[in-house]
Amino acid sequence: MTAPVLSVANLSKDFPLARGMLRREKLVVRAVSDITFELGRGETLAIVGESGCGKSTLGRSLLRLIEPTSGKVMLGRDNVTGMNTTQLRAARRRMQIIFQDPYGSLNPRMTVRETLAEPLLLHGLADPKTLEAKVNEILSLSGLSRFHAERYPHEFSGGQRQRVGIARALATRPELIVCDEPVSALDVSLQAQIVNLLQDLQQEFGLAYVFISHDLSVVRHIATRIAVMYLGRFVEEAPAETLFTTPLHPYTQSLIKAVPLPDPSVQRQQAELRGDMPSALAVPSGCAFHPRCPLATDLCRHSRPETRMIGDTRVACHHAEAGAAHATAQKIKPGKLDRRLAVLRAAKNEQASAPTDKRQETR
Amino acid sequence: MTALLTVSDLQVGFQDRGRIMRAVDGVSLSVDRGRTLGVVGESGCGKSVTSLAIMGLVPQPPGVIQGGEITFDGKNLLALPPKEMRALRGGRIGMIFQEPMTSLNPVYTCGEQINETLRAHGMSAPDKARARAIELLDLVGLPSPAKRIDDYPHQLSGGQRQRVMIAIALANDPDLLIADEPTTALDVTIQAQILQLMKDLQNRTGMAILLVTHDLGVVAETCDDVVVMYAGLVVERASTASLYSDPQHPYTIGLMAAVPRITAKAERLDTIDGTLPPPWVQIPGCRFAPRCPLATDKCRAEQPPMREITPGHQVACWFAPIDERITTP
Numbered sequence: 001m002t003a004p005v006l007s008v009a010n011l012s013k014d015f016p017l018a019r020g021m022l023r024r025e026k027l028v029v030r031a032v033s034d035i036t037f038e039l040g041r042g043e044t045l046a047i048v049g050e051s052g053c054g055k056s057t058l059g060r061s062l063l064r065l066i067e068p069t070s071g072k073v074m075l076g077r078d079n080v081t082g083m084n085t086t087q088l089r090a091a092r093r094r095m096q097i098i099f100q101d102p103y104g105s106l107n108p109r110m111t112v113r114e115t116l117a118e119p120l121l122l123h124g125l126a127d128p129k130t131l132e133a134k135v136n137e138i139l140s141l142s143g144l145s146r147f148h149a150e151r152y153p154h155e156f157s158g159g160q161r162q163r164v165g166i167a168r169a170l171a172t173r174p175e176l177i178v179c180d181e182p183v184s185a186l187d188v189s190l191q192a193q194i195v196n197l198l199q200d201l202q203q204e205f206g207l208a209y210v211f212i213s214h215d216l217s218v219v220r221h222i223a224t225r226i227a228v229m230y231l232g233r234f235v236e237e238a239p240a241e242t243l244f245t246t247p248l249h250p251y252t253q254s255l256i257k258a259v260p261l262p263d264p265s266v267q268r269q270q271a272e273l274r275g276d277m278p279s280a281l282a283v284p285s286g287c288a289f290h291p292r293c294p295l296a297t298d299l300c301r302h303s304r305p306e307t308r309m310i311g312d313t314r315v316a317c318h319h320a321e322a323g324a325a326h327a328t329a330q331k332i333k334p335g336k337l338d339r340r341l342a343v344l345r346a347a348k349n350e351q352a353s354a355p356t357d358k359r360q361e362t363r
Numbered sequence: 364m365t366a367l368l369t370v371s372d373l374q375v376g377f378q379d380r381g382r383i384m385r386a387v388d389g390v391s392l393s394v395d396r397g398r399t400l401g402v403v404g405e406s407g408c409g410k411s412v413t414s415l416a417i418m419g420l421v422p423q424p425p426g427v428i429q430g431g432e433i434t435f436d437g438k439n440l441l442a443l444p445p446k447e448m449r450a451l452r453g454g455r456i457g458m459i460f461q462e463p464m465t466s467l468n469p470v471y472t473c474g475e476q477i478n479e480t481l482r483a484h485g486m487s488a489p490d491k492a493r494a495r496a497i498e499l500l501d502l503v504g505l506p507s508p509a510k511r512i513d514d515y516p517h518q519l520s521g522g523q524r525q526r527v528m529i530a531i532a533l534a535n536d537p538d539l540l541i542a543d544e545p546t547t548a549l550d551v552t553i554q555a556q557i558l559q560l561m562k563d564l565q566n567r568t569g570m571a572i573l574l575v576t577h578d579l580g581v582v583a584e585t586c587d588d589v590v591v592m593y594a595g596l597v598v599e600r601a602s603t604a605s606l607y608s609d610p611q612h613p614y615t616i617g618l619m620a621a622v623p624r625i626t627a628k629a630e631r632l633d634t635i636d637g638t639l640p641p642p643w644v645q646i647p648g649c650r651f652a653p654r655c656p657l658a659t660d661k662c663r664a665e666q667p668p669m670r671e672i673t674p675g676h677q678v679a680c681w682f683a684p685i686d687e688r689i690t691t692p
Contacts, residue, residue, distance in 0.1 A: 050550040050552060050553075051521065051550055157638055158406070159638065160638075187405040187406050187577055188405075188577060188578075188579070188618060188621045188622050189405060189617065189618060189621045189634060189635040190405075190638070191621070191623075192621040192623070192632035192633065192634040193634045195623070195632055196631055196632055196634060199631070214550055214551065215551075215623075216551070216625055217622070217623040217624060217625040218623050220623065220624075220625055220628050221623045221628060221629060221632060240628070241628065244625070244628075254552060255551065255552065256625065257555075258551040258552045258554065258555040259551050259580065259625045260551075260554070260555070260558070260578065260580030260581050260583065260584045261580055261583060261584070261624075261625070261626065262579045262580045262582075262583050262607070262619060262622050262624065263583055263607055264583040264584070264603045264604050264607050265604070265607070265608070273552045273555070273556075274556075275506070276520045276522055276523065276553065336608065336609055336610070336686075337607075337610055337616060337619055337620070340610065340616050340685060340686075341616060341620050341633060343657075343685075344613060344616060344617065344620075344633075344656050344657065345633070345656075347656035347657050348636075348656040351656055
């Protein structure tokens with residue numbers, strides 16, 4: 001087996017916090033706690049969890065956009081956590097990030113061409129002669145045309161702006177892209193376009209993605225593996241299909257159940273998860289999930305469950321076996337929608353293959 | 364009996380450098396007491412402008428109400444004097460906005476913000492208002508309301524802030540609640556709680572709800588009826604059950620297909636190619652034609668009227684009813 005693109009061992013990030021009179025009371029918020037995983041070429045690890053669980057902090061710590069407190073990040077054979085500034089800058093060519101809000105992450109005073117040219121020149125991947133051709137190539141890969149190159153970010157719609165964000169990340173031909181909620185701000189129809197684009201690019205270049213999201217339905221379509229994060233820790237990690245068919249952790253089950261189903265004939269069970277996620281400042285004792293957990297016992301209140309392997313799943317729960325019995329998969333039977341969709345798809349293909357009008361006419 | 368709220372042929376435009384852009388171009392809808400109507404569409408389709416127009420909150424200028432009627436309980440809202448409209452707003456019509464973070468005033472406590480609404484609608488005794496505010500916070504399921512009433516918005520989580528927003532909207536027992544993307548900024552777990560809360564409150568008070576959203580999953584779970592909007596127009600109108608079991612308009616079908624389903628993995632998500640046309644672009648025929656795989660010359664030339672396909676299910680598409688006009692390949 002080839003070496004993984006990314007391997008992470010016991011990664012943690014603490015944020016010190018001063019409080020009280022004269023800010024003397026020192027507190028530490030552990031935003032990311034003891035994270036370990038590996039990611040291979042062409043694979044996607046999705047990290048899901050509620051806001052505040054530490055998933056974005058983890059994503060940024062991987063690239064050292066936030067300095068991790070302890071632990072090790074390896075990019076291929078190189079130790080990212082041990083690099084000095086110069087080495088790190090060079091390594092950034094190989095690892096990039098796409099943000100949720102492409103407008104906030106693009107320089108409003110630079111045209112798209114300038115935005116895309118900058119990393120190429122910075123890393124010596126293009127010279128003034130080849131620059132234009134390279135930029136055009138990246139544009140077309142991201143589904144943009146040359147005509148977009150001379151425009152500024154404010155002239156784009158949300159979906160196009162996210163394409164620019166992807167193009168920028170892609171410019172240096174990285175091995176790893178951290179996608180931090182890349183489609184959360186987009187409408188469903190655009191969301192689907194961007195997810196498809198990310199998948200196409202992954203196939204073409206063998207990219208590895210760390211895909212951070214709070215939307216389990218999107219994750220199901222893009223992930224190879226899924227890690228569920230709660231208060232800074234992975235509580236469950238499994239191959240994508242396994243996670244959805246047999247979720248073991250009660251938190252994973254509640255997350256899946258909370259997603260509204262686009263079918264009124266299926267009655268979803270009442271949301272069983274009460275209340276909000278506790279603050280990272282006051283992490284509950286034992287298993288951090290116990291105050292919201294339907295299966296919690298005294299054991300959960302006192303001792304933190306170790307991560308164990310059950311089948312293909314890594315799970316941190318004392319009652320994972322009981323949890324498995326608790327899980328129920330919901331199915332939606334295909335209806336008229338799928339048949340009609342087939343018609344639309346066929347018409348679309350026909351349109352694509354035959355530019356002349358051969359479509360059916362209405363009376 | 365007539366519906367509690369009826370909007371007919373509403374047209375709202377915005378002036379921009381001399382030209383007027385139509386954001387809403389002839390929208391009709393109605394909601395009854397105890398019912399929930401979903402208004403669905405992509406950003407820019409005019410769904411939020413429609414809800415703002417009902418509340419009389421379209422900024423004028425640059426906004427211009429160019430035509431149509433909005434009738435609430437027999438009163439024409441568009442002709443109502445500002446003072447009476449103010450009495451309705453926050454009184455018999457409550458509203459929840461998308462961003463609980465920015466809709467609350469950061470320098471006032473939750474209690475003060477609820478009291479403001481109560482005072483504006485005639486409850487002047489401070490101790491009575493405070494008791495009512497605590498009662499409301501309890502109603503929306505905020506833990507230890509007597510304590511939280513003196514909290515500032517930044518001390519609350521996103522879900523708790525949205526609960527406070529709902530408490531404000533419900534303060535004066537509204538007959539109609541307009542909720543514009545009430546759960547879009549929230550986590551799924553919190554979203555499930557808030558939607559359940561809105562349903563429970565509706566069962567208790569019998570209010571009508573107008574729910575503006577782009578999330579078809581949310582619609583399926585909470586709405587009795589749905590209108591699908593595209594580029595300022597209603598393109599399909601049906602009961603929720605009928606819309607999901609028998610979607611007719613190619614836009615509706617595309618929208619449903621684009622939603623990634625948590626129940627099964629698709630190799631590739633279906634997309635609707637292209638984007639919503641900007642409001643300054645005039646499209647002569649069906650507005651969806653440029654993105655529609657079925658579009659014919661007729662579609663590009665003539666705007667299809669709303670027609671009833673099955674009782675209560677109306678579609679604006681030349682192909683409807685879709686199964687009769689096209690054969691499955």
